[in-house]
Amino acid sequence: MAMLHRGMGLVTVRVVPRAGRVSVGLDDRGIVVRVRAAPESGRATEQARRALAEALGVPGSAVALHRGNRSRARVFEVAGLRQPEAEMRLRATEGDSLPP
Numbered sequence: 001m002a003m004l005h006r007g008m009g010l011v012t013v014r015v016v017p018r019a020g021r022v023s024v025g026l027d028d029r030g031i032v033v034r035v036r037a038a039p040e041s042g043r044a045t046e047q048a049r050r051a052l053a054e055a056l057g058v059p060g061s062a063v064a065l066h067r068g069n070r071s072r073a074r075v076f077e078v079a080g081l082r083q084p085e086a087e088m089r090l091r092a093t094e095g096d097s098l099p100p
Contacts, residue, residue, distance in 0.1 A: 010066055011086060012075045013052065017044040024055035024090065031090060045069055052076055056089050 011031065013024075019034035026032070033051050037043040045065055053063040058081060068074035078086065 009078050009081060010075050011052065011078055012068075012073060013048065015039075015044055015048045015072055015074055022047065022051050024051050026090060042069065045074060048074065049076060052078075056081060056086060 013031040013033045014029065016032060016034045017037060017039040019036060021034065022036055023034045024031070025034075033048040035044050035047040035051060037047040039045075049063050049065060050060055053060045056063070056078060058078060062079040062081070064077050064079075066075040066077045
């Protein structure tokens with residue numbers, strides 16, 4: 001389900017709303033972004049976008065929703081980041097908490 005799309009700068013993540021803390025990590029199914037926000041009015045998506053940007057070490061403006069606004073699996077476009085570097089950055093943040 002979750003994967004990095006080769007050469008396209010797209011990252012598919014599973015978003016878990018109403019989590020106890022904001023975090024980005026990897027599990028056996030791929031990239032998981034946990035957010036505190038409820039899945040209402042795009043708040044969970046926006047918080048997931050910001051958390052993913054922070055975990056990847058890129059500006060928030062470099063991450064945009066590509067598709068999946070109403071799905072738990074969302075695809076974000078990350079400008080200027082290739083697959084190997086994105087994987088390395090996400091592995092480095094595994095288990096870290098991020099500010100809300």
